[in-house]
Amino acid sequence: MNGLKQHYAKIIVWAILLTIPYWFTYIGGYLGLANEIVIYALAAMALNFLLGFTGVLSFGHAAFFGLGAYGTALTIKFLVPSTLVGLAVGVLTATVAGMVIGALIIKRRGVYFAMATIAFGQLFFFIANRWNSVTGGDDGVGNWHRMPINLGFTTIPLFHNSLVYYYFTLLLFALAVGAMGLLLDGPFGRSLMAIRENERRARFLGINIELHVWISFVISTAICGLAGGMLALLDNFVNPRDLRFDLSGVLVVMAVMGGMRSFWGPLLGAAIFQWLREVLSSHTPNWQTYIGIVFVLVVLFFRRGILGFKLSTVKS
Amino acid sequence: MSLLQIDHVSRHFGKLIAVNDVSLNVEPGELRAIIGPNGAGKTTFFNMISGFFPPTSGTISFDGENITKLTPEQRVARGMARTFQITEIFPELNVAGNLRIAVESAAGFRMKPWLNGAEKKLVADRIDELLTLGNLTTSAHDEVGALSHGDQRAVEIMMAMALRPKILLLDEPAAGMGDQETYDVSRLIRRVHREQKLTIMLVEHDMRVVFNLADRIMVLAEGALLAEGTPDEIAQSDVVQQAYLGKEADLGKEAA
Numbered sequence: 001m002n003g004l005k006q007h008y009a010k011i012i013v014w015a016i017l018l019t020i021p022y023w024f025t026y027i028g029g030y031l032g033l034a035n036e037i038v039i040y041a042l043a044a045m046a047l048n049f050l051l052g053f054t055g056v057l058s059f060g061h062a063a064f065f066g067l068g069a070y071g072t073a074l075t076i077k078f079l080v081p082s083t084l085v086g087l088a089v090g091v092l093t094a095t096v097a098g099m100v101i102g103a104l105i106i107k108r109r110g111v112y113f114a115m116a117t118i119a120f121g122q123l124f125f126f127i128a129n130r131w132n133s134v135t136g137g138d139d140g141v142g143n144w145h146r147m148p149i150n151l152g153f154t155t156i157p158l159f160h161n162s163l164v165y166y167y168f169t170l171l172l173f174a175l176a177v178g179a180m181g182l183l184l185d186g187p188f189g190r191s192l193m194a195i196r197e198n199e200r201r202a203r204f205l206g207i208n209i210e211l212h213v214w215i216s217f218v219i220s221t222a223i224c225g226l227a228g229g230m231l232a233l234l235d236n237f238v239n240p241r242d243l244r245f246d247l248s249g250v251l252v253v254m255a256v257m258g259g260m261r262s263f264w265g266p267l268l269g270a271a272i273f274q275w276l277r278e279v280l281s282s283h284t285p286n287w288q289t290y291i292g293i294v295f296v297l298v299v300l301f302f303r304r305g306i307l308g309f310k311l312s313t314v315k316s
Numbered sequence: 317m318s319l320l321q322i323d324h325v326s327r328h329f330g331k332l333i334a335v336n337d338v339s340l341n342v343e344p345g346e347l348r349a350i351i352g353p354n355g356a357g358k359t360t361f362f363n364m365i366s367g368f369f370p371p372t373s374g375t376i377s378f379d380g381e382n383i384t385k386l387t388p389e390q391r392v393a394r395g396m397a398r399t400f401q402i403t404e405i406f407p408e409l410n411v412a413g414n415l416r417i418a419v420e421s422a423a424g425f426r427m428k429p430w431l432n433g434a435e436k437k438l439v440a441d442r443i444d445e446l447l448t449l450g451n452l453t454t455s456a457h458d459e460v461g462a463l464s465h466g467d468q469r470a471v472e473i474m475m476a477m478a479l480r481p482k483i484l485l486l487d488e489p490a491a492g493m494g495d496q497e498t499y500d501v502s503r504l505i506r507r508v509h510r511e512q513k514l515t516i517m518l519v520e521h522d523m524r525v526v527f528n529l530a531d532r533i534m535v536l537a538e539g540a541l542l543a544e545g546t547p548d549e550i551a552q553s554d555v556v557q558q559a560y561l562g563k564e565a566d567l568g569k570e571a572a
Contacts, residue, residue, distance in 0.1 A: 198404055
């Protein structure tokens with residue numbers, strides 16, 4: 001991480017995220033939109049841990065996002081009416097799926113890896129869409145809601161107070177993003193970047209490529225699952241679109257648009273994407289066309305994404 | 317005991333026999349060169365030793381252990397390091413950043429999420445040592461992609477040295493270089509060889525480099541071992557002159 005620039009970026013990002021509920025309405029936003037931005041940003045940053053910092057493209061991350069969402073929703077609805085247990089099960093489901101799928105496809109590289117991720121992603125979409133008795137099929141999972149967290153001496157009113165829920169997601173966001181930032185700043189993160197930069201050289205420095213990519217993939221899917229669980233809790237609802245492959249594409253667009261070589265790039269990408277969707281979709285059903293145009297322009301004129309000014313990622 | 321022992325190694329690609337029944341011993345502390353015309357099987361031979369692919373038949377032993385079927389990572393762990401004909405480095409990082417990854421990997425830190433103070437100091441000191449050894453101290457903070465070809469090669473060799481190898485394999489270290497750079501790289505190789513008493517095996521096209529540096533030379537032609545000996549013996553060998561050096565024979569004698 002480039003010292004000073006990263007430091008300022010961090011301060012600015014956190015200042016905005018912490019205060020946004022109090023001024024977002026003045027520029028036409030609302031709390032739910034801010035909350036969605038935080039959640040999709042986390043998913044896009046998790047994807048980018050793999051894409052931008054390990055150099056491996058997954059087009060199937062919606063599967064893990066969706067597994068997190070379904071795991072959370074189904075647990076709260078049918079098993080344990082607890083927000084934290086639900087989230088934990090959601091994250092665990094996504095992580096285990098990530099471990100298994102990762103192990104199956106890790107030997108493939110480049111386009112073949114991306115294709116394999118699409119295939120597995122679609123597998124989960126069809127399960128969710130067809131297994132009516134458990135997943136509610138195309139109707140999704142409704143008739144449940146996130147639960148307040150009882151701490152004994154007091155209760156956190158997650159359900160009835162959206163502002164509290166926003167800060168709850170922001171806390172989880174901070175923990176997950178902090179963990180990723182810490183990893184990328186250490187030897188393990190540098191091993192990942194070595195693989196991204198030059199796989200052959202990394203291998204002949206004694207780095208076990210498959211193992212490193214696998215761990216990176218699992219971390220990425222776990223955090224993506226966390227984001228999915230958070231979205232389910234925000235909406236008090238899940239539907240199969242949360243794990244359809246177009247969401248995988250959206251996450252890639254967010255990461256690439258914001259700048260996949262910069263740590264905070266996907267956050268900016270997610271903000272722009274969600275904001276444009278909000279503004280455009282009230283005017284036209286073809287809002288995706290316009291987002292597409294913006295995406296093309298960004299890719300053409302900022303080849304490293306909007307935040308992609310050149311950063312030397314490993315300081316001496 | 318030989319450090320590297322290669323017994324009757326062959327490699328076939330379909331019907332093509334790239335390397336045919338080659339045996340070779342490299343003694344500790346030796347600087348061994350492999351020469352041969354294009355298509356002689358030098359690179360294939362080299363790739364089998366470093367673990368790119370296994371031989372079709374034959375065995376490779378290193379430091380008393382049969383390593384024929386080991387992966388590159390496993391060979392690195394046993395003390396083998398290599399460079400490539402086309403320099404393989406991390407182009408977007410600076411010189412110290414490149415060395416850092418090599419040093420951390422060599423120290424066994426590559427899976428660690430973070431380092432404590434003592435570990436950080438260990439890494440920093442080792443990077444400084446390598447910068448000095450490779451004459452790279454002044455360019456420590458330059459992005460390697462912007463360095464000259466010769467300096468990039470020095471970075472690559474130092475990354476290999478970071479692994480504290482028992483043997484260093486250099487695949488055409490002077491490939492694509494001008495006279496000055498070739499001279500500098502040769503000097504660096506000689507220095508590393510002498511100061512660290514390191515066993516080195518290199519493949520090279522540039523005869524000046526080979527006859528200047530090597531203790532012993534092995535000549536490959538059409539996948540088979542043609543001759544082996546000291547630079548003098550090779551330069552004067554009729555077989556080698558007829559089959560390989562041809563018009564370059566004079567050059568070989570001159571350099572020797």
